Amino acid sequence: MTASDALAVPVDPTSRQRLAESALVYRVIDMSDDADAEGFLRADSRGFLDEDPTEKSIAEMRPGFSERRNVGVFDETAGTWPIATVNGWITPLTVPGGEIPMWAISSVTVAGTHRRRGIARNLLEGELRAASDAGLAIAGLTVSEATIYGRYGFASAVPVASVTVDTVRAGWADSARTDEGRVLFCDRETLADDLGRLHERTRTARAGQIAGWAGRWKRAAGVFESDKERASVRGVHYLDADGEVRGALAYTLSEVPDAFRSELKVRALIAETDGALRALWRFVVQHDLVVRARADLRPVDDPLPWLVADQRAVQVSVHDHGWLRILDVPAALAARTYRAPLDAVVAVDDPLGFATGTWRLTVDGGQASTVETDGPADVSLDVATLSALYVGGVSAVRLRAAGRLNASAEIAAAIDDAFRAADAPLLGIWY
Structure with a gap:
């Protein structure tokens, strides 16, 4: 079963009937229709407390959303935008020893004007019934509010680490050798392409990963003009001794007040080999004029503490991230x-x-x-x-x-x- 198969899945009739009893319309969004697409994307941004998107932002987001099955809930007395949104698609989920098709759920929003009316329940149960009817054995999502999804059978199954490095203290361990490859700067488009290719090549190495998409890597690399941090995004990639790209890093630098130094924030770090991982971490830890580095969505067994001279300079905080539902x-x-x-x-x-x-x-x-x-x-x-x-x-x-x-x-x-x-x-x- 492929991602495009999700586009043919109808809305769940049980949720449609329940919402209709409250005079709400529950339907699939037509992303080929300008008004329908714009209304969904603006409602989605509102739901996540983002700024109202510009026309340029909508044009950048629309291709990625068009590959998903987008569903809106409409209150005809509340304007033309949906008052609740959700989308889903089918993606391979890496599991030990292989993959399984998974129903990925995203863009779950309900307008603050329509809370406590059972809308979120019907959105989530509707996605689960749709996934089950389509023959999917598992669903997954990432969450902004961790207290909501347990009641629908989801659980935190893929914890990740958030890492903060005091780069002044950390140093680099003599035993943390790097091989004969090179770290080089690259432009944003090249960086986005590298991140996408590397993710696809490495995502089957660890359980919990799903397939990426072009918009994800363009956003990480600062390609989208609507990205507020775009001007500060930099990128490097790692080439092995044969000149093959084996790792890539997207990051930003922001000034630390009154210190004449900067903080480095990792947007994406993907390494295909241990040598690439060591080289990219060394680039981060030893970056000139940087006193602190931060990275999220790292594996909980990331070797970084064993790559630096002072492990106490690396603070690791584990938190929930990937939620699954069998x-x-x-x-x-x-x-x-x-x-x-x-x-x-x-x-x-x-x-x-x-x-x-x-x-x-x-x-x-x-x-x-x-x-x-x-x-x-x-x-x-x-x-x-x-x-x-x-x-x-x-x-x-x-x-x-x-x-x-x-x-x-x-x-x-x-x-x-x-x-x-x-x-x-x-x-x-x-x-």
Whole structure:
């Protein structure tokens, strides 16, 4: 199933009926229609508290949105813009050992004038029913408000690290050797192309990643004229000894008041090889006249603390980022591989009904099989907890300690051994 297949998915009839009972119209946006497209994009910007987009901004955003299934909720007494928005598309989600098609959800907004009317519930449940009806086994999103999505069965499954480096203290470790490649400045268009190619080549290396899109990399590289920081965006790429681009870095510099020094903020850092990663981090840490560097959306096992001379100069804060929601338990569990054998009866509770059931999960030779059963469960958990475990970035032992997973200590440890990803999962972009 491809991304374009999402465009043919109709709006969910249950949500359409519920919203119609409140005199609200729930429909797919026609992005080929100027007025429809502009209304959706302006409502989306309003919902995220962004500035009202200019005509240039709309022209820059529109191609990317046209590749998605955009849905608006309209109140005919409130003007021509939608009072709520959502969009979805189908993207490959990297899982241990492979990929699974995922329904990605974004642009979830409800106007402040229409809160507490069940609109968000119908948007999100409608997307989940649409995804399930289209045969998708999992949905995902990134969130601006983390307290909303658990009630719909989503859970934080891909934590990431936010890193702050005191570059004056950090230094560079003598053991952190770099190879014979070169770091060179590049123009914005080249940087955007490099980021896109590198992301596509590397996204299957870590569970949790999804496919990118051209607008994402143009925005990171400062190509869009509507970007307020565009003038301060710089870019470098790393060429290995054979002249091949193996890494790219987009960043901005901002002056630290009264210090005659700057702070470097990483917009995107993608490295295909360990040598490229070390070289780009060295460029950041040793940048002239920079006293502090910041980067977000880094893997929680990023080697940066081991690349500097003083690890205390690197502050790492882990936070939620990639949220997942399983819709079809057997299909989702069969799509990934496992690191250790497992034999357990798993009972899943799903208030929305998609994933409710009891299965005997057997892992042999890295592959899983699931058979429905009426037998007593070794593990009881809700769908959000199973979704948190899915790509191997959250510990079953930790979830058991939090009361989210009902199992013996031995079973929880066995689940950890089986589900754990070799490298920490990562989602390196917002969507």
